[in-house]
Amino acid sequence: MATIGDQLAVPEAGWKRYDNTYPSIAYNGTWAKRTGYAGSYELTDTYTSTAGDTATFDFVGTKIRIISFFWNNFTADAKITIDGVAHTFSERSASNTSQVIVFEKMGLSEGKHRVELKLYSGTDYLGIDSIDIDDTGSIEFPIGVQLTAPAQGWKRYDDGDPSIKYLGTFVRESNQSFYGGASNYATSADFKIKFNFIGTRIRIIGNMYQNKFPNVPITIDGVTETFSQYGDLKFQALQYEKIGLENKMHTVEITVPSYAGRIGFDPNNVNVKNIQIDAVDIDANGRILHPDEVVDVKDLTVGKRIRLNYLAPAGAFGTISIGKEMSGFLPNASGTSANGDGYFIMYGTNHKGDKLLMADRNIQIISWDALNTAGIASGSGLSIKSLHTIPGLSGYSSAVCNVSASTEYDTASYQAWKAFDGSETTYWTSTAATERTEEMLKIEYSTPTIITSYDLYAIYSPKKWVFEASNDGTSWDILHNGNEVSSWHGLKKTFSFNNDKAYTQYRIRVSERFVWNGHYYVGFYTAQLFTSSDIEITLRLPTGGVNASDKDNEWDKYITDDQIWNNVNHGSWTSTTDQSNSKTRVIRGYNGLTNWTSGSTDLTTPGRGFRPVLLIESINNRFLVQDGSDVKTYTSSGWETVGTTPPTDDMFLNKGMLDLSACAPYLKDLKDTSNLKILVSKPKKEPTVAHLTGVPVPRIVKMKNDTSFLGVAKINSLTLSGTEKGVLRVAISTDSGTTWEAKQKNGSWTTVDVTNPIDFKVKAMTIDDFNGISEWDEKIGQARNLRCAFYFEQSSSTDETCLDSLTMNVDLLDSWDMSMPGVDYKYGYNRNTNLRVLLLSDGDYKINVGTGGSNGSTITEVDGGTF
Numbered sequence: 069m070a071t072i073g074d075q076l077a078v079p080e081a082g083w084k085r086y087d088n089t090y091p092s093i094a095y096n097g098t099w100a101k102r103t104g105y106a107g108s109y110e111l112t113d114t115y116t117s118t119a120g121d122t123a124t125f126d127f128v129g130t131k132i133r134i135i136s137f138f139w140n141n142f143t144a145d146a147k148i149t150i151d152g153v154a155h156t157f158s159e160r161s162a163s164n165t166s167q168v169i170v171f172e173k174m175g176l177s178e179g180k181h182r183v184e185l186k187l188y189s190g191t192d193y194l195g196i197d198s199i200d201i202d203d204t205g206s207i208e209f210p211i212g213v214q215l216t217a218p219a220q221g222w223k224r225y226d227d228g229d230p231s232i233k234y235l236g237t238f239v240r241e242s243n244q245s246f247y248g249g250a251s252n253y254a255t256s257a258d259f260k261i262k263f264n265f266i267g268t269r270i271r272i273i274g275n276m277y278q279n280k281f282p283n284v285p286i287t288i289d290g291v292t293e294t295f296s297q298y299g300d301l302k303f304q305a306l307q308y309e310k311i312g313l314e315n316k317m318h319t320v321e322i323t324v325p326s327y328a329g330r331i332g333f334d335p336n337n338v339n340v341k342n343i344q345i346d347a348v349d350i351d352a353n354g355r356i357l358h359p360d361e362v363v364d365v366k367d368l369t370v371g372k373r374i375r376l377n378y379l380a381p382a383g384a385f386g387t388i389s390i391g392k393e394m395s396g397f398l399p400n401a402s403g404t405s406a407n408g409d410g411y412f413i414m415y416g417t418n419h420k421g422d423k424l425l426m427a428d429r430n431i432q433i434i435s436w437d438a439l440n441t442a443g444i445a446s447g448s449g450l451s452i453k454s455l456h457t458i459p460g461l462s463g464y465s466s467a468v469c470n471v472s473a474s475t476e477y478d479t480a481s482y483q484a485w486k487a488f489d490g491s492e493t494t495y496w497t498s499t500a501a502t503e504r505t506e507e508m509l510k511i512e513y514s515t516p517t518i519i520t521s522y523d524l525y526a527i528y529s530p531k532k533w534v535f536e537a538s539n540d541g542t543s544w545d546i547l548h549n550g551n552e553v554s555s556w557h558g559l560k561k562t563f564s565f566n567n568d569k570a571y572t573q574y575r576i577r578v579s580e581r582f583v584w585n586g587h588y589y590v591g592f593y594t595a596q597l598f599t600s601s602d603i604e605i606t607l608r609l610p611t612g613g614v615n616a617s618d619k620d621n622e623w624d625k626y627i628t629d630d631q632i633w634n635n636v637n638h639g640s641w642t643s644t645t646d647q648s649n650s651k652t653r654v655i656r657g658y659n660g661l662t663n664w665t666s667g668s669t670d671l672t673t674p675g676r677g678f679r680p681v682l683l684i685e686s687i688n689n690r691f692l693v694q695d696g697s698d699v700k701t702y703t704s705s706g707w708e709t710v711g712t713t714p715p716t717d718d719m720f721l722n723k724g725m726l727d728l729s730a731c732a733p734y735l736k737d738l739k740d741t742s743n744l745k746i747l748v749s750k751p752k753k754e755p756t757v758a759h760l761t762g763v764p765v766p767r768i769v770k771m772k773n774d775t776s777f778l779g780v781a782k783i784n785s786l787t788l789s790g791t792e793k794g795v796l797r798v799a800i801s802t803d804s805g806t807t808w809e810a811k812q813k814n815g816s817w818t819t820v821d822v823t824n825p826i827d828f829k830v831k832a833m834t835i836d837d838f839n840g841i842s843e844w845d846e847k848i849g850q851a852r853n854l855r856c857a858f859y860f861e862q863s864s865s866t867d868e869t870c871l872d873s874l875t876m877n878v879d880l881l882d883s884w885d886m887s888m889p890g891v892d893y894k895y896g897y898n899r900n901t902n903l904r905v906l907l908l909s910d911g912d913y914k915i916n917v918g919t920g921g922s923n924g925s926t927i928t929e930v931d932g933g934t935f
Contacts, residue, residue, distance in 0.1 A: 072157075072169050076135060076200075077109070083133070084203045084220075088114045088196045090125075092209040092219060097121025107166030109135065109198040119190035128180050128311060129205025134171040135198040139164050143192040149184045150176070159195060167197060179312065180208060208309070212299070215273060215306045215349075216247070222271070222349045223467075227252055227261075230397050230411065230428070230634075231356045232348070235260040236324075239333070245303040246346050251275060253344040254324050255332045261322040261345055264361070267354025268315050272308035272322070273347040277301050278338040287321045288313075294325075297343060304346055317357070353467070353514070355393050358411070363391050365603055365684055368423055373411040376682075378431045379460050379596075380406040381492040383672075385434070385442035387456040387596065388607070390682075394459035394468055400634045402430040402677055407460035407490040412682045413633075415626040419729045421686035421748060426610060426626065429634040430677030436641050436653045436669035439609065439678060445643055445653075449608025449683065454598035457517055460490030467514060474508040475499040477589070484509060487592040495527045497591035507578040507590045511597060516570035519547070520600040524576075525560040528589035532580035535563065537571035544575075555582035560594075604685035609678075612642030612654035616664040618772075622681070623656040635661045640679040690724025693731070694745040695738040702731035707738065720749040733765045766795075766825050766861040774804055774853040777878070783844035784877040786854075788835045794869040795861035797832035802848050805855055811841060828859045884914060 070076050079085040087110045099116045138161030148155050148171055157171040187194040206221045218224040226248040236259035238252045280297035286308060295308035324331060324343055334340035361373050368374060377394040380386025382405040398408035412425035436445055443450035459468055464485050473484035477497040487496040498507045535548040548565045574597060581588040611621040627633050639658030646652045646666035654666050693700045698709045701723040710723040738744060799808040799820040808820045810832045821827040848854055860869050887893055894906040
């Protein structure tokens with residue numbers, strides 16, 4: 069271990085170094101800053117010869133070293149004060165040496181310490197080159213200092229980050245002096261800022277001004293303190309800091325203090341006050357979470373959200389990851405390629421208990437055809453088996469992982485990280501070598517990760533390689549052997565294997581290469597590592613309504629707030645076909661959140677975006693019903709009480725229902741119907757086999773539109789055909805669905821309540837009854853409209869009840885058109901009184917015969933003979 073007087077060019081293990089130029093060091097007096105000196109750390113140092121000059125800073129840690137010079141004209145009596153306790157040290161030496169440990173203090177208490185260095189004599193110099201402290205510590209900034217970037221060991225979130233939730237009313241003010249160019253300020257007394265974060269420390273960065281409050285309340289984990297935003301104008305000022313928190317999830321809420329005046333902004337009146345947060349800094353390895361955000365799908369409930377990351381090349385469906393913060397958020401106005409985060413927000417469940425979530429934004433501009441090719445646009449959607457683990461990189465390092473290669477063709481265009489940037493046009497390439505020169509591409513994760521497959525899109529393909537994993541970088545386990553018999557330049561391949569162990573390091577170690585144009589390279593457009601999803605998930609498109617009046621769809625039910633769903637008038641594809649044009653698909657949200665339109669499936673603009681629905685299958689969920697204090701299940705014999713609250717795992721395992729739809733019609737039979745609770749559990753024990761055969765509840769289907777008979781002179785018959793293994797009943801409406809009727813056996817007509825299944829079944833007609841109606845013209849009257857409703861019921865699981873067709877036998881109203889000679893008919897005169905006509909087209913003809921010719925003859929007969 070180094071000690072005082074030793075030269076130390078780099079910090080030792082367990083220490084980290086701050087240069088003398090670090091902005092949190094406050095120099096007071098006439099200090100000189102030197103740059104370009106080769107002996108100094110990072111080529112910079114600071115010195116003074118003026119008595120009374122000081123350098124002050126705070127640091128968090130338990131130890132500190134001052135790195136400076138041993139020089140013949142530097143002070144032999146330097147003073148340093150730590151938390152009010154003075155110490156002395158010397159920088160004087162006949163042997164001039166740079167980067168020397170001139171002072172060291174160990175064994176300080178955990179926490180923040182105030183340090184001041186001071187020159188007392190004005191004849192010698194006091195110099196500072198760098199400062200070493202604990203590798204887990206940090207040099208801190210004083211409250212009020214301008215902090216335009218996060219300090220070392222911290223990372224920054226803009227106040228506009230979607231992880232931060234705003235309540236009340238506010239205005240987003242644009243100004244290049246703000247972090248990110250904009251900042252929100254309050255315009256109502258109920259304004260609040262809420263977020264959660266994982267970490268041990270937090271800083272609030274805000275705007276100082278006379279129209280701000282000196283006592284802004286901030287509540288962390290239920291404990292409230294205040295901070296000031298009042299003062300002379302200063303952008304990006306450090307206004308609040310809290311350190312030493314437990315490394316866990318913390319809740320944060322910032323509110324407007326009690327104030328009798330007006331909240332908002334008036335450039336001519338500083339008594340109109342507001343609060344304005346510009347950014348939030350936390351630990352570099354920490355994370356801010358939205359107040360409604362969860363990190364495990366098991367914790368999802370309606371209104372909660374979970375992070376997603378989406379990577380896609382231009383014009384094609386990509387890959388997805390769920391639950392981790394991997395990069396910045398995708399823009400609200402998405403692009404044709406994608407590389408960023410978003411949220412899936414849970415909006416409900418289906419009858420099986422599967423969780424339904426929708427993306428909080430369009431994640432890509434893409435054609436419906438491309439989504440359909442990928443399987444996303446189908447009704448059932450695309451099952452997702454693997455989740456990617458590497459975000460789109462813009463350099464060698466990210467919060468998720470670091471990447472490297474043993475060689476690079478050059479470090480300007482073909483770097484190792486180009487294989488992980490999400491683009492299929494840029495790439496990493498090794499240097500040219502021999503056929504059997506070893507080459508490695510390495511990925512090192514920040515946390516242990518289980519990998520079960522990987523994709524390679526080769527520009528220069530390897531022939532033989534191994535995919536290896538390690539937790540120490542020394543001992544490597546082979547997970548997969550690659551051996552291709554022919555070159556696959558320009559092709560993408562997926563390689564899968566069994567693995568249930570988490571590793572921090574993975575590498576592709578190439579032992580043999582294919583030749584390309586006389587050279588041996590290894591290179592990839594893209595490389596991606598995947599982990600198997602431990603849940604069954606499916607991606608599909610939302611439903612959007614067959615026409616503008618159809619509100620029974622996911623978009624109209626759940627997409628109701630522009631701020632939550634980040635709609636920027638860019639339409640989102642749905643799975644729904646336009647009722648008026650089967651070749652188009654419905655687009656929602658284009659030029660307005662509730663707007664309905666449709667478009668050709670092959671186009672991407674304007675406003676054709678991909679906003680996926682995520683279905684998370686409920687694996688082995690079981691259901692019970694709480695009726696008062698009783699816990700019940702439904703069987704073929706009716707309701708059965710299995711115990712009293714609270715329910716146990718054994719109740720769910722032995723008596724739990726796998727599907728709620730079978731019991732739904734009988735919930736009305738329970739005793740406490742106004743306070744029923746559906747109980748859901750995933751038991752720890754799993755049965756060997758479970759089989760369930762069910763009969764669907766009755767269904768009522770109504771035609772949405774009328775069938776018009778305005779062009780019909782007479783209805784001869786209407787005939788329904790279908791298969792009736794079960795119960796099929798029919799009711800009709802002649803007033804567009806306002807009133808529904810059925811003809812009875814005695815010939816009378818009676819009103820049917822089609823919203824009541826029992827009334828419908830008892831009063832409505834069979835197919836034979838419907839087909840026997842003869843007085844259709846009288847029944848439909850002058851409106852000449854008819855609409856049908858149908859009741860379907862299965863008596864057993866083997867029943868098949870269906871309706872195939874409605875056949876109409878009618879006489880149409882006629883109209884007469886002028887026929888064309890030579891096209892529809894030919895004519896000639898057999899004699900002066902005989903007209904002969906040859907008909908060339910099918911149909912009914914009228915012949916108007918005039919009287920009186922120039923010779924006084926009159927046509928007395930018309931025939932169809934030959935000419």
